Amino acid sequence: MPNLIHDPLTIPLDARSKALRRLIMDALLAAGRGHVGPAMSLVEILRVLYDDVLKLRPKEPDWPGRDRCILSKGHGCLALYAVLADRGFFPKRELQRFCADDGILGGHPERGLVPGVEASTGALGHGLSIGVGMGLAARLRKRANRVFVVLGDGELNEGSVWEAAMSAAKHGLSSLTAIVDNNRLQSYGPVAEVMPMAPLADKFRSFGFVVEEVNGHDVDALRAAFRRLPFVREQPSAVICNTVKGKGVPPAEHNAAWHHRARLNDEELGAIRAALGGK
Amino acid sequence: MRRTCLNSIHELARRDPRVVYVGSDPSPGTLDGMKAEIPDRFLIEGIAEAHVIGLAAGLAMEGFVPYVNTIATFLTRRCYDQIAVDLCMHNLRARLIGNGAGLVYAPLGPTHQAIEDIAIMRALPNMTVVAPADADEMRRLMEQTLDWPGPIYIRLAKGGDPIVSRETDGFEIGQAILLRDPEDVAIVACGVMVDRALAAADILAEEGIGCGVVNMHTIKPLDVASLNLFADRVRLIVTLEEHSGVGGLAAAVLEALSDRVHVAMPRVLKLALPDRFVHKYGSQDGLLARLGLTPESIAATIGRVLARGSTGAPQPAFA
Structure with a gap:
């Protein structure tokens, strides 16, 4: 029997988690498309970061003292857009122009277009290196800001991630945290079949990170883990968040077919609506 | 030309706190003077070109001016996606210095001969591509690299080429x-x-x-x-x-x-x-x-x- 508290599939979502998913839904409804599964697995990770962890000023997104957060798995941007809009970086009505030809919210996030987006991502395996550069920049400037890079477990197939991991450890970048959305599904199918990444925590440890694993949908557990950062001084940290792809949307949960969906039909949109409540 | 270029980076770094040297795995002794004088801004990141470019992008996003230096073929081919997305899409002030472009590395064979670097670099939006004629021109170019907007690819020849610029x-x-x-x-x-x-x-x-x-x-x-x-x-x-x-x-x-x-x-x-x-x-x-x-x-x-x-x-x- 799975432990109900620690099983990311069965942990219930609170009102805020459902409300954020409804914002994602607004964007999905407007565009009729989007990376559904990769966004839904991210919601609690980003929610806790932007609610409780990151130093930020939504009305001053370029404030130099802010903590940097890079969504390296850029295809999960619907979750980031929902959280940024909710925190007031831009009006929520922008979500209704997701992927619109004159909108700012594209299918992958762009720095300079979207307030609060630190790096244009979408090509996988780029974010951690950029994060190392930002971490070194903060050190050179003697600034205390931290850098968080959110990666997908499928993204970890990219060799450049591990090049960056080696460098982060070499530089003893304790200001840098790699957060893995470990939803165990990549586009084609299970990570364990496409390109097994196990033992994931040991991989990061052997690359010089201090690693903790956490239920990526348990808001309290996430908050507790992130508040302990950095786990040790002079070493980078990694938080492996065990999640469910499509979490909160029953037809999408653990379903590779819901990685990206275009032309969502009324039945599918109805299923999402039923799961998340609201209007 | 190569020595002039590297020495220029050291000179620029003395004058301007934004300048950072980023090498992969250069020859021993490369820029030892800068390493001794400004160790914080002298980075050797190993044989990991994709990471090197991403790291440079992160530095540039924070206002630094990274000068990335390695063999031209590896600097342009190996990490093309990082150059396109991280440097060019963000239009960052990063400088790529390709050693031994053209046929300089003739004895090392085609893996080291950068015969298409200009083509692939100039195909990228926002990229500036410069191939100075000699060491003197390299020095004049380097003076302008601090504040030129956007990324620059600088094509290095070998040392000892005749001086033809005035x-x-x-x-x-x-x-x-x-x-x-x-x-x-x-x-x-x-x-x-x-x-x-x-x-x-x-x-x-x-x-x-x-x-x-x-x-x-x-x-x-x-x-x-x-x-x-x-x-x-x-x-x-x-x-x-x-x-x-x-x-x-x-x-x-x-x-x-x-x-x-x-x-x-x-x-x-x-x-x-x-x-x-x-x-x-x-x-x-x-x-x-x-x-x-x-x-x-x-x-x-x-x-x-x-x-x-x-x-x-x-x-x-x-x-």
Whole structure:
């Protein structure tokens, strides 16, 4: 029997988690498309970061003292857009122009277009290196800001991630945290079949990170883990968040077919609506 | 030229706290002076080009000006996606310094010969591409790299190339330098081929052919205004580069000329490396000779093309 508290599939979502998913839904409804599964697995990770962890000023997104957060798995941007809009970086009505030809919210996030987006991502395996550069920049400037890079477990197939991991450890970048959305599904199918990444925590440890694993949908557990950062001084940290792809949307949960969906039909949109409540 | 370039980075770093050197796995002793004097801004990141570019992007996003330096083939091919997305899409002030471009690494074989670096770098939006003619010009270029907006690819030759640039001509990124006035012909050259162009022009002068030489050190943005100034005055434009004939200086010049849709195309002779990997070794000069790019063969080809007048098709440069 799975432990109900620690099983990311069965942990219930609170009102805020459902409300954020409804914002994602607004964007999905407007565009009729989007990376559904990769966004839904991210919601609690980003929610806790932007609610409780990151130093930020939504009305001053370029404030130099802010903590940097890079969504390296850029295809999960619907979750980031929902959280940024909710925190007031831009009006929520922008979500209704997701992927619109004159909108700012594209299918992958762009720095300079979207307030609060630190790096244009979408090509996988780029974010951690950029994060190392930002971490070194903060050190050179003697600034205390931290850098968080959110990666997908499928993204970890990219060799450049591990090049960056080696460098982060070499530089003893304790200001840098790699957060893995470990939803165990990549586009084609299970990570364990496409390109097994196990033992994931040991991989990061052997690359010089201090690693903790956490239920990526348990808001309290996430908050507790992130508040302990950095786990040790002079070493980078990694938080492996065990999640469910499509979490909160029953037809999408653990379903590779819901990685990206275009032309969502009324039945599918109805299923999402039923799961998340609201209007 | 390489030493001048690296020393310039050290000089710039002394003057400007934004300057950071990022190497992969260079020769021992590289920039030891800077390493000793400014260790915080001297980074050696290992044989990991994709990461090196991403790291440079992160530094540049935070206001630093990283100078990334490694062998040209690895700096351009291995991490192309990082250059395109991290540097060019974000339009960041990062400087890429490609060692041994062209056939400099002749004895090391085609893995080390950057014969298409100009083509792939200039295909990227926001990228500036510069190939200085010699060490003096490199020094003048480096002075301008601190505040030039957007990324720059700098193509390095080897050391000890003859000095052909002149202090009095100055240097501005994107502004061609007229080294010799065009009469019948104008050779538009970049990098170390500027030296060969001048030598070829000397040979042609002895034959009574007035051959101008334009140092087109900046391939992107191309100095179209200067090109247009003489394009319609000469009988023949010659492009000369130590780079594949696909996508390099010749392509940049031809694209600019073809953009003048209301004007007839002038005659253009493309002198470049063949579109194939060079499976021969020896030396840079040896390979250039084999491929028909010595001053003598350049002059001979130009003479032959001019002699055929406007009706004959030009001979291939390296038949």
